[in-house]
Amino acid sequence: MQRHLTTIIDIARQLGISKSTVSRALTDHPNVNAKTRQRVLELAEQLDYQRNQLAISLLTNQTRTIGILVPEFISYFFPRVIISAQQVLTKAGYNVVICQSGESYEMEVSNAHTLLANRVDGLLVSHTKETRNFDHLRTFQRKSIPVVFFNRVCEDMNVPNVTVDDYRGAFVAVEHLIQSGRRRIAHLAGPDSLPNTRNRLNGYRDALLHYGLPIEPELIISYDLTLEKANIYINHLLNLPQPPDALFTINDPTAIEVLKVCRSRGLHVPNELAIVGFSNDPISELVEPGLTTVVQPVDDLGREAARLLLNAMEGSATEMPERVVLPTQLIVRGSS
């Protein structure tokens, strides 16, 4: 594997000039003779020279690369956020490296180390559902590499973050169910470790309280977001002596799973069971009946996260870290 890529020195040698001059010609530095620049540019083109970003990064101590660390990107949510963040960052002249941890804490730590070793200039992160120890991310902070959380945030770390208004989204969703006459509203919640799970749960609780409905512990189940478990719990809820007349789920895939179970049990949606999801996956408008759900502004989320990171990297990081909460919105479809 003795491939040799053209360097600035090769060009200098062939032209009988110094590497400094070549460097200047290649970097649009003013102090270079027009004709010399021309010759350099031509030879560079001819040898298809490609500047070695590694050497430059080593020297300047910045890579102009930012890392994005997400738990997964199969679902619709993260890819969309990443794309919109990437647009902003690319425009600002940064490269983007994406790592996904497959919801595994171990993988997340390993990815964090890789990004650190590769000297990213900043980090955008949404942690796994398993993550409880944030040392691997604090390391970035300690080395003063800006970190911004989005969607899944660690409130203990004193860094900027962007979330959607999970509490309000959940409140409005449950309020809608109550106002359409439901009285036994179950909630299939996510893992307790995630702040947005907790916020949605609080929204659910407060909506019930606000309308004078009892909070029944047997109607609240938190689970690990795997569809197998979802299935078990959905059936468990429907088999209760007093089954719920509505089900509010932590996300749309779960709600779709509920829809499938109802279909297989011959339960009519929404007459016998109303369903409300969360996130407005594209699937939610394709199923029959359409799924009532809470919209998360995915594009804004990515854009804002990128903006906060750029601020932190380029601006003064002394102020109180900015925390953005984006509004959510209920979309009512056939399932409720």
Add this chain to the structure above:
Amino acid sequence: MQRHLTTIIDIARQLGISKSTVSRALTDHPNVNAKTRQRVLELAEQLDYQRNQLAISLLTNQTRTIGILVPEFISYFFPRVIISAQQVLTKAGYNVVICQSGESYEMEVSNAHTLLANRVDGLLVSHTKETRNFDHLRTFQRKSIPVVFFNRVCEDMNVPNVTVDDYRGAFVAVEHLIQSGRRRIAHLAGPDSLPNTRNRLNGYRDALLHYGLPIEPELIISYDLTLEKANIYINHLLNLPQPPDALFTINDPTAIEVLKVCRSRGLHVPNELAIVGFSNDPISELVEPGLTTVVQPVDDLGREAARLLLNAMEGSATEMPERVVLPTQLIVRGSS
């Protein structure tokens, strides 16, 4: 931004030994006193030292990073392929950098340059629908950086590639429609620039020929994969004086779009129009009726692509480049 990260030299100085010794201690080199190693390791931990991968890569001329270049990753397909490729590559000790070009040729070229400047050791690529000139990828070849195509391949370039059996998949899909009594089978095809579009089109044609059915040019429409266009063409087909009784589409999202149009026009599926998609998106089993489709072995695709790349990077690249074609399979659901 004068952050200084701990280096091997800081450790050496604090311990009053040379950087060579520190380096040895840190890299598990045998020629180092056990006690010295211990001291180095402890201090490294304490200062949370992180080796600078840039410096190492510069020195060794390999980054142990491989680039994955895809047109998009919103759809289900690419994320899945990437994840399975990533698993293989991670296990082999490589980092993975993912770039998405948003189906834009310009962005693809720019991404290719970035990856080259960052000195990736290998490239996994599925090009955009706009890509007709492959110079930006040939550059890798010229610099003897292994390239492997997957799914969307450039047959002119003499590199390994992995595809699914698009021809056979399409043939079997259309055969199934014919055998269930359809006679006017339309095909909504992808852009001509993509080989898999062409292969699927050939499969469609040959199936018709094989069963003695005429090929009607008015029933074959290629389009650019945007859903807005899909909508227009679907309506166009259904408005024909002699509308089709079946529609075979280039992919599942398109087929779902057909389903939606049928729903809004009150057309019964499959009685009045049978629909067959391609790729077995998870959505396809959630819609009503379930979508008949052709399964692409996404995980195998990623795994094989990674394997071929590892071969090319580590093995002898002299032989004829390997080309893998993975089998497809028809899944019949309610839409046909």
Add this chain to the structure above:
DNA sequence: ATTTTTTTTGGGAATGTTCCCAAAAAAATA
């Protein structure tokens, strides 16, 4: 023609690491 100014060029340090070679220290042998 000489001096001053401007433009253009070259040399060398610096970035953080590994690896080779020589030197020093320690251990083993005579």
Add this chain to the structure above:
DNA sequence: TATTTTTTTGGGAACATTCCCAAAAAAAAT
């Protein structure tokens, strides 16, 4: 104790680039 062998250490080159400073060349001014 002296010599040989083994273990451990240090010094410096190399990787590709940028940037500073000085030197050379060219142009302008006297």
